[in-house]
Amino acid sequence: MERNEGLSDAAANLMAMWQTRTGASAMAVELAAALLLATALSDALGFAGASFYLLVAGVPLTAAAGLICFAKVVDAMNDGRMDSLGRLQATLSALLVGAVVVGAAIREPSVESDKVPPSATAILAFGFALLVAQALIALVPIQRKRPKNVGADSPFLSLDG
Numbered sequence: 809m810e811r812n813e814g815l816s817d818a819a820a821n822l823m824a825m826w827q828t829r830t831g832a833s834a835m836a837v838e839l840a841a842a843l844l845l846a847t848a849l850s851d852a853l854g855f856a857g858a859s860f861y862l863l864v865a866g867v868p869l870t871a872a873a874g875l876i877c878f879a880k881v882v883d884a885m886n887d888g889r890m891d892s893l894g895r896l897q898a899t900l901s902a903l904l905v906g907a908v909v910v911g912a913a914i915r916e917p918s919v920e921s922d923k924v925p926p927s928a929t930a931i932l933a934f935g936f937a938l939l940v941a942q943a944l945i946a947l948v949p950i951q952r953k954r955p956k957n958v959g960a961d962s963p964f965l966s967l968d969g
Contacts, residue, residue, distance in 0.1 A: 847862045851932070860916055878890070893945050
């Protein structure tokens with residue numbers, strides 16, 4: 809039988825990345841970053857209405873990304889592991905959802921005037937800071953315990969979180 813039951817190496821690597829905290833977190837950070845970058849670009853071009861609608865569309869996107877982070881924490885707890893960095897990342901994701909909701913609420917009155925309120929820019933900067941923190945946390949290596957059936961003198965490589 810072929811390794812990974814017929815999956816190509818690229819698909820196997822993608823599956824292994826998805827199963828780690830880093831993989832899920834990286835995807836969540838990338839999606840939210842793309843949304844906030846598009847919002848910042850529309851702000852810079854003076855399209856407050858577009859910024860508002862981007863943030864409204866971003867509420868379910870960031871909520872789903874936060875749920876992915878939270879699901880990884882729950883999975884770790886079910887496996888008997890304590891993932892404090894994952895908990896921190898899930899908390900930061902919840903704060904990001906709140907920042908997106910507040911940012912959209914602040915922008916709503918200015919949709920017609922195409923003037924971006926300064927407080928909306930501050931919330932956007934806070935969102936970027938949260939994303940940077942999440943990206944840095946995603947870079948922290950995950951500590952894995954050596955399985956009992958693998959001796960101390962044997963090499964140990966684990967791709968799953």
